[in-house]
Structures are given as C-alpha cells and as structure tokens.
Amino acid sequence: MNFPLRIRETKRTACRRLVAIAGNPNAGKTTLFNALTGTRQKVGNYPGVTVERKSGQCDLPSGETIDVVDLPGCYSLAARSPEEQIAHDVLLGEMDGHPAPDLVIVVVDASNLQRNLFLTSQLRDLGIPLIVALNMMDIARERGSEVSTEKLADALGCRVIPMVARSGQGIKELLAAVEDMPCGCCTCGGVPRFIDCLPSALENPVQTLAEGLVQSGLADALTARGESLWLLVSSLEGDEAVKTPPAMAALARRVRGEFKLSSKQVRAIETSARYRYLKDLMFLAACTEQDLPHRLTDRLDHVLLHRLFGPVIFLALMALVFQSIFSWAAPVMNAIEAGVGLVAQGVDHLLPDGLFKEMVMQGAVAGVGNVLVFLPQILVLFLFIGLLEDVGYMARAAFLMDRLMARVGLDGRAFLPLLSSFACAIPGIMATRTIAGKKDRLVTILVAPLMSCSARLPVYTLVIGTVFAAETTVAGLFTVGGLVLMGMYVLSITVGITMAAIFKRTLLKSPPPPLLLELPTYKLPSLKSVTLNLYDRARLFILRAGTIILAATVILWGVLHVPLARLDHSRFEDARRQVAAKASISEPERGGALRAIAGEENAAVVENSLGGHLGKLLEPVIAPLGFDWKIGVGIIASFAAREVFVSGLAVVHGVDGADKTSPSLRETLRREKRAGTGEPLYTPLLGVALLVFFVLACQCMSTVAIVRRETGGWRWPLFMIGYMTALAWLGAFVVYQGGKLVGLG
C-alpha cells in the first residue's frame, strides 16, 4: 500500500534546515550528534522546563549548513515524563519558538532491532520524515543477527543507512542521504503503518477521537490518528499530566470514558500490539535477532554480578577511586602549585607595595590558585566515572545497588546523579532530569549536595593534613589521610541515604519508583567521548573558578581587610623594634618572632573588619562546636563555595599564596591557640568536628542557584540550606561535645 507524498508546511523554508536526532537511550544518539557537530555545539534549556537542549551545526558535502538538535532519549513517545513530552512536542513543532524539524534521523541499534523499531514506528505513525541511522552494525553482525538494509528500507518506506557511529563508519553516507532529502517532503511508502492497521480494541477509540479532533479543528486529517493514539496513551491526570491544549485533553478523556479505557490499558494494548506488528515487519524485512548471550559479557557478569564477588569488587572499585583522588593527582597538583607560586612572585616584583598588591596576591592569585590546583582531582574522578559509564559497569553498579536504593525509596536512576554528585552536585542535580517521578526527583535533588563533592576535598585535605599525621601508613597500602577521607565519604553516604528515606516517607511521600535498567554489553571505552567529557568538565570548572570563586575570594578579601575603625599599628611597630633590638637571640628565632608579630597584626586587621565582626557575631553560635571566630569567618566565606574556606583561612591568618597543602598555612593553623586557655586550637577532635560540619553543610551558591532553577522557585533551595545547616551544626556538636565527654581533645 502506498501513501501519497505529503508536503509538510515549514515556516522557515528560507532558513537553514533543522534535523533532529531521536532514538532509544544507549542507541548511540550522542555519539552520532558529536560526530556530526564536533565542537560546534551548545547546550541550553527548553523554555519553561529543565530538560537540556543540545544543538549544533553541521556542514553537508555540498557546503549547505544544517542545524542539528539532539532529542532526549526515550523508548516510547507515550508521555509520562518531561523528556518524552519534549521529544513529542519538538518532533511535531508544538513547542513555542521551536519549529518542527525538516527531517528526523532516528538512531536505531541494529543489535537490538525490534525494540528500537518501536520508537521508529511511532514516528512513522505521526507522519514525520525519517532517515534511519542503523547503528552498531558491527555488534549485530558479531552476534549473528541478520539485517537487510534494503529490505528494511522498503518496509519502513525511508532511507536506512548502516553505520558504526563510534568509528565514524557510515557518517558520510548519512550526510549524503540528508542532502538528498527534498526539503519539506516525506514519502510514506513501505508497509502500512501501525496506525493504519490498529487492533480492534484500539481502532474505534482512535478513530472516534481523531474525528473529534478534526471536527474541532485541533488536528489536521493526516496526523489526527497518530495524535489521537498519543493522547490516549499519555497521562492526562495527576502529577505527570502532559501539557496539551485543554480542549484536546478533554476530548481524549471523553473518548476514554466512552470506551471505558484507562491510559494504562491503552498503553498495554498498544505496546503488545505494536510488538506483534514489529515482529511481522521484521519478518517482511528479512531481519532476525539472535537470542545468544554475548560471551565476554556473560563471563564478566558471572564475576562482576556474583553474589559475593560483585559487591566486593564494587566496594574495591570505589575505594580505588577515592585513593586515586587523594594521592594520584598529587604530582600534577604540585606542578600547578609551583606555577601559581611563580605568578605570585611575578606580581610581587611588578606591582608597587600597597593595598592593591595585597589584594591581587592574597585575593586574586591565591584564590584562583587554590581552585586550579584542584582541577586534577576533578579530572581523575570524571575519568573514572566516564570510563565506568562507557565500559558498561555503571549499569551493573545500579543493578547491585537497586535493592538498597529501593529500600530507601529511590529510583535506580538516582544512583548515577548521586554518584556524580561526588564530583560536583551541580551536574548531579542536572542529571536528576532522567528521573520520571517529580517527588523522587526532588528527594534526589535534596540529598545530592550531601554527597561529598570534590569541592570539599581542599577543606578535607587542609584539615586532615593539619590535625593528623596524614602520611602514616596503615596496613601497607592505605594512609591515615586516605582512611579519614574514606570515613567522610561513608558518613556522607549514610546521612544522604537516611535523609532520602526520611523525605521519601514524610515530606515527599510517593510510591516506590520503577526500575528501568538495561544491562548493556561490555565494550571498550571510546577515547573520544571520554576526553570530550573530561574537556567539558575541566572547562566548566575553570569557568566557575574564574567567575564565582574569584569574585568571592576578592570580595572576601575586601570584607576582611577594609577596616571598620581606625587600627592603631604602633604597638606592632614597637614590638618589632623590640625584637630587632634584642641582641641575645639567634637569627631563626628573630624571624619566628617577627612572623608571630605579623600574624598578630593581621589578626587585628581582620578582627577590625566587617568579616571579623560577622565572625565574632557568629561565635556564640559556633562555640559549642569548638570553632573560634576565625573559623566562623572561613565558614561565612565558604557559603560562596566550599573551597573558598581554604583561601578564607589563609586570608584570615595572613598567609600569602597559601593553599590546602602548603606547609605554611598548616603550620600557622597548628600554632593557633584557643583564646583563654592557650591550648592548641586545631586538635584532632576539632578537626573531625570541622570535617563533619563540612560534610553536612550546604555551602555552595552555585548548588543553591541550580536547585532554584531545577525546582522553579526559592522554596526548595531555602529548605535545603535550612535542613543541611541544621544537620551540620548538630553533627559537629555531637562530635565535639561527645568527644570532650569521653575525654578526647
């Protein structure tokens, strides 16, 4: 049966053509998008919603430039989440400001053909002009599946381009096919579409609704049936209701009532009928699928998902990640430190003495240095996450963790956002967009900042290095520093899971979310995607460092150095003169005494500043935690971003160009005395209280900003600041006072 050539109306005939890439998750959509656009891509948001919009440009062989947009990955267009709704709206041009694409490339995994054709056949039902990019042909052949490109093309009535997107095979042919597609046309040849041969249970409701839509002018005759089926399977009620014109939703509800069908019933009927239809289509297209296990995957899973070895290997991998963050990144960090030291020296030589030079050295150079030095750790972590994801282990981790996660009440898909939050809560919170349930998503967002992000690392490193003998070896392999660090991660996970369980059962009560997890075959990681990802992370982090953190450090320097009242410097001058006049002491002793005076003077300057007054104001609140006003200043400063705590303490203590590992700052801290008693301030007990505070506190402006954006208001970010600050205070209080009770510190 042949259907007439259909002319689509496009409003932008004069403009560049727009090509959308659609497909199942893991079909290779993003790989293809990267291959087409390279570095000419930009990431934005769809209006009003928080789903990422990736778009870019691509040059065709003829020199024509086209716009390419990457749609959210989905298995079906039936809309129950923002992703599916957006995929549908973009494809049909129902999104404001986003005209319908002239052409859709649907990426189909040839090694899992029938399942991938599910979405393809839904796209056909909506009359969308298609090119099928038949990806992963190598794996399909390896598995012994038979895929006949020509017959499949005949059956689907559109071009089918075999390809291996990972290695770039078939890209040229795909571009040529895009070039050949006449603008604004689509051929609807091939076998009858599913929508044209519905099972009896669906035929009447769909036809009734389609006629209703056409009569009330809500749809045109060509797409009415496709739209009707989509309306009937999509949720129109409750939390997950799709956004359709009210008139359409009302009509759909009426038809559902008339035929006594719920959206779930329609979905069940549609899905099993469509799979039967696809079975026939596969037969017509002479395609077969082999039900054989992938040998290597089967063997690896035998060990990696083993009842005993599986969890052991999982924990060992996580321990390896933490240990490598703590120690492997060190050489690169030292090199960056040396570089920052050189810049500081240059500034020292170039600028005349004075307030401006101090600002540049203590505020700007030190601040940026403290952030840059921390890049290697982020890269190491994202290298691990990227590799594990690419290899296929991430899905196994979710598989192993699901029962625990489900007991908490979290989605299996929450695992990845939470794991990413160990690097930075911001990408983690953005990754929660894949979670279907609104409440599940909110729970995940609320606990994501509790995961110990890498911005806490400088604080951990500084505090652990100051109060413990961090290099002491334990059990040959690990060090005290590494173990304390591991402890902080365990604490963060425990509290995170507990809070999620509490939220899920009280504030955000909802039924447990479904597990939708595919266990892909293991494959070698693609160097390109891992490096592109690393480059992205590094760029984002440096941009963040260059703006927010730099600004925060400079403002903080101002807050701490601009005096509120005139300070009398004469007594420090007198003290210096006295030291200089003393003939009885040796040269090193004299230097030490002068440093001590400089420190006291700096403390007096800070104490007299706005920040000092704020710190003092805070002191009664934080005194039960064992913190003094200087730590209070650091905490105030770190609300900008956690890592600012380090430079904040450096500024408070007047240590130039110091960072978390520099001996000078550690020495200064170790010399700090508790006011009144004169005992050392930085005891191991105070260190642990401080660490616990930093594990639990919400000290990141960027996180608050992203939560505001993701939740669409100030209610949840404010709640988050409130509950996390309370937790942090309580945690540090229990540690410090409890420790003192049992005679520690």
Added chain:
Amino acid sequence: MTTTETPDSACLSGTPEAVPMSELPLGSRCRVVAIDENSESLLRLMEMGLAPGTEVTLERAAPLLSPLSVRLPGCTLAIRLEDARRVLVQPLPPPPSADESAPSRP
C-alpha cells in the same frame, strides 16, 4: 484484568501451565504470556521489550536476590522480584545447544 492479550492472539493465553516469572529457577527459558497492566514499571518494561510473546532467559539475581537480569533477544533488562511476580510466563525447554555459552546456574 492481568492479561494484555487481545483476541487476535488468544493462542498464547489459555496455556494451562502459565506461572509467575519469579517462580522459575535461574537459567530457565520462558515465553511472556501476560503482564499486570496496572503496574507502571511493567508497562515501561514492556516498552523496553518485555512484551507478551517475547522469549526470555532468566540469567542472574543480584546479591540481595532482587533485581533479576532477564535476557531478551537483543538486550538484557533488570526486573525487580516484585515485578517478576506480576509477569505470567510459559516455561520453555532449555535451548537445544546446551553448550558452554548457556548461562550456568549460580
């Protein structure tokens, strides 16, 4: 209410020995007969390929016994034990070539 079969494929329903998937031992093969259409997760799994008529192999169970991994033609899905209880299947004889490529029981 638990069947999703439409009249034109009644050949599958009505088989007497349909049992919940959760009751089969690991390593066994079966054909999906029906799923509970009231479960959102099962509807999703159905879209991901676990549709009536599909032949599947129960591969493994996670350390805490749930979820199970189920091999379909083309992909492997995870399914929680409580979901597997709501999938009716018809047991099939083990694959003819019972060589080493067949998954062994843990």
